[in-house]
Amino acid sequence: MYLESVDSTNSYLKNSSNNKPEEGLLVYTKEQLAGRGQRENHWESETNKNLLLSFIVYPVFLKADEQFILSKFVSLAMFDFLSQFIDNVYIKWPNDIYINNKKIAGVLIENTIKGKLISSSVIGIGININQEHFRKDIPNPISLKMITQKTYDIHELLHLFIDKLNNWYNKLLSGEIKKIDKLYLGSLFRYNEIHNFMVNDKKIRAKIIGIDENGRLMIEMENGSIEVFAFKEIKYCI
Ligand code: BTN
Secondary structure, three states, X not given: OEEOOEOOHHHHHHHHHHOOOOOOOEEEEOOEOOOEOHHHOEOOOOOOOOEEEEEEEOOOOOEHHHOHHHHHHHHHHHHHHXXXXXXXXXXXXXXXXXXXXXXXXXXXXXXXXXXXXXXXXXXXXXXXXXXXXXXXXXXXXXXXXXXXXXXXXXXHHHHHHHHHXXXXXXXXXXXXXXXXXXXXXXXXXXXXXXXXXXXXXXXXXXXXXXXXXXXXXXXXXXXXOEEEEOEOOEEEOO
16 A cells, blocks of 8 residues: 655554554555654654555464564565675674665564463564765665666566565464574674673673573673673674
C-alpha cells in the first residue's frame, strides 16, 4: 500500500490496530514527516530518494523471548538485497546494515506482547538509496548511490527487496532457524575481532564472540571473561 506522505510508516501501521491490518500488509512512502529510528532518534530521508517501508506480521508461533529472530530474518533480507549491488555488506548488531564502517540501513521493530507470545510485530525499514547529502548530526550515513555513483529506480528496488523479505520470512515460517542463526553470525560486523566499545561511558577493548538466545551481544573482555550486553548497554566505537 502506497502513501504519498505520512508521519511514519511504523506509526501508521501501529495506529491502525482498531481495524486489524491483514498479515503481511506493507506500507511504503516517498516521504516521512516524522520518521523514527532506534533510541528515540529521528530517521532522515529526502523525499523520493530512499526505501521507506513497514509491514506487519502476527508471529504468534514465537515466544516473547524469541523475538530476536525477527531482527535476524530482516537483517538477512537487507543483507541479501544490498549484496546484489555491492560487496562488503555487514549486519551490525542488532539490525543495522553497514558498509565500510558506515550505516546504509536501519530497522525499527515494534512488537506487541500478549502473555508469553508475540501477538503482532510492526517492522519498519529504511534503506538509503539515492540520497547524497545527510544532515551533519547523522553519525556515519552512506547510500547506494554514494558507493556506486549510480541512480536507482526506487520502485524496481522496492520489488526486489520485497522478494527478499518474503524469502527470508518463509525460511522463518518453515523453521530454518539454525540456518538463519548461522548466516546472521557469518555476516556480523566486527565478529571475532578485537575492537573498542563504550560501556557505561568507559572505553573497553573486547571481541564479539556471539549472540545469546535472547539476542544479547556476547563479548570476550581483555581479561578473558565473557559478558553479555543488551541494546543500549554497549556502543561500538566507530
Ligand atoms: C534505526 O536504525 O534507527 C532505525 C531506522 C528505521 C527507519 C524506518 S523508515 C520506515 C519506518 N518508519 C519509521 O518511522 N521508521 C522506520
